[in-house]
Amino acid sequence: MAGSALQSLPAPDFDLRLTLASGQVFHWQPAGEGYAGVIGEVPVYVEQRETSLLVTPGARELVSQYFALDHPLTEVYATFPADDHMRTALAACRGLRIIRQPLWECLATFITSALKQVAHIAQISHLLRRRFGRAVGATGSIDLFAYPTVERLAALAEADLRACGLGFRARTLLATARQLNSLGGAGALEAIRPLERGAALEALCAFAGVGTKVANCVLLFGYERLDAFPIDVWIERVLRERYFQGKRKVTARRLETFSQTYFGVYGGYAQQYLFHHARAAGRPRRVRPTASRKPKADQG
DNA sequence: CTCCAGGTTCCGG
DNA sequence: CCGGAACATGGA
Numbered sequence: 001m002a003g004s005a006l007q008s009l010p011a012p013d014f015d016l017r018l019t020l021a022s023g024q025v026f027h028w029q030p031a032g033e034g035y036a037g038v039i040g041e042v043p044v045y046v047e048q049r050e051t052s053l054l055v056t057p058g059a060r061e062l063v064s065q066y067f068a069l070d071h072p073l074t075e076v077y078a079t080f081p082a083d084d085h086m087r088t089a090l091a092a093c094r095g096l097r098i099i100r101q102p103l104w105e106c107l108a109t110f111i112t113s114a115l116k117q118v119a120h121i122a123q124i125s126h127l128l129r130r131r132f133g134r135a136v137g138a139t140g141s142i143d144l145f146a147y148p149t150v151e152r153l154a155a156l157a158e159a160d161l162r163a164c165g166l167g168f169r170a171r172t173l174l175a176t177a178r179q180l181n182s183l184g185g186a187g188a189l190e191a192i193r194p195l196e197r198g199a200a201l202e203a204l205c206a207f208a209g210v211g212t213k214v215a216n217c218v219l220l221f222g223y224e225r226l227d228a229f230p231i232d233v234w235i236e237r238v239l240r241e242r243y244f245q246g247k248r249k250v251t252a253r254r255l256e257t258f259s260q261t262y263f264g265v266y267g268g269y270a271q272q273y274l275f276h277h278a279r280a281a282g283r284p285r286r287v288r289p290t291a292s293r294k295p296k297a298d299q300g
Numbered sequence: 301c302t303c304c305a306g307g308t309t310c311c312g313g
Numbered sequence: 314c315c316g317g318a319a320c321a322t323g324g325a
Contacts, residue, residue: 023306114307120323121306167321172308211308232306251315275306283304283325 006047006054009064013073015095016048022276024099024221026109026122027129029142036139038129039066040102043137043144068097068224076226079264085242086270089277096276098269099221104186105147106222111176111209112169113217118279120165127164132156154181172209179207193223200225212256220268229259229267234278 020028020035028037034047034054039062046063047054055063064070073095080086112128113121125147132148153161154177161170180188192203200223204215212231219228231239236255243258244250263270 110306113305115305115320116307116322117305117324119305123323162321165322167323168308168319169321205308209308213307217306230306233304234306253314279306 004057006045007057007060008052008054009060010051011048011053011067011069012051013095014067014069014097016046016053018093018096018276019067019099022096022272023118023279024272025101026118026125031139031142036142036144038136038144038146039063041134041136041146043139045139066100068100071097073097076266076269079266080270081262081264086274089273092277092280093273096273098226098272100224101221102147103189103218103222104150104180107176107189107207107210107218108147108153108173110214110217111173112166114169114209114214124165131164150177150180150186153177169209175208176210197225226266226268229263229271231255231259232275234275235271238274238278
């Protein structure tokens with residue numbers, strides 16, 4: 001980032017690369033030795049130097065808040081269950097923090113995440129920002145855009161969103177934008193903050209394209225409900241393989257009640273560590289009976 | 301080409 | 314409450 005000198009701030013127990021790669025947020029781009037992104041409407045460059053961060057001048061407080069550098073990680077880790085797999089995930093993800101995301105962009109992004117790979121979500125996010133978001137600046141050759149506002153998306157046609165590769169998510173994202181717009185905009189999401197868990201989930205699920213999983217992601221990554229435990233295909237696989245080995249007929253309800261009690265008050269952190277560790281380990285190879293395919297030795 | 305992805309919604313037991 | 318199917322798109 002050319003121009004003015006970067007400012008430094010202390011960031012102990014923090015791994016920027018790990019945090020940005022963990023599938024919470026999808027728009028940060030590698031730039032120089034660090035990353036360029038937008039926090040709300042503010043363009044930011046962040047670079048890690050051991051236990052401190054170098055950031056865009058004037059953005060220290062914003063960055064510190066966004067990356068939740070105040071979360072008591074030592075205390076968080078102490079609440080994790082002491083099983084082998086949790087310990088392995090912790091060892092692999094130490095320093096990963098749960099980001100505090102702006103509510104609307106978190107909600108909208110996770111609506112678009114349904115049945116999509118992380119890379120696709122990022123691609124969609126960038127397209128939406130570039131086409132419908134406000135240009136907020138640039139770092140080097142990278143132009144930066146804020147997430148499109150509720151008002152802007154609500155005024156679009158479904159075809160505009162489909163043109164960004166949204167597929168069937170175009171309908172639900174548009175519907176949610178219009179629902180929120182009729183409530184006065186993104187600020188209406190603040191009404192959910194004081195609600196207790198059940199009521200908050202119910203309120204979020206009232207938006208189109210929002211079910212239990214997305215609602216929990218928004219509670220965790222947006223509302224800072226660190227006990228929220230989103231169960232996606234990866235986490236479900238981990239739970240079934242590591243915590244319900246050999247058990248028959250483990251229903252979704254069973255997994256949900258287990259996850260809410262077993263992983264404790266910082267279950268959301270535990271979940272994120274399990275998620276990222278599973279993903280980093282790679283997709284489990286499909287077992288295909290190779291014997292069914294016979295080599296054609298007499299051809300070719 | 302086939303399989304799968306940070307799911308949601310609707311429908312029939 | 315539970316399991317299945319449809320729903321779009323693109324990377325592996």
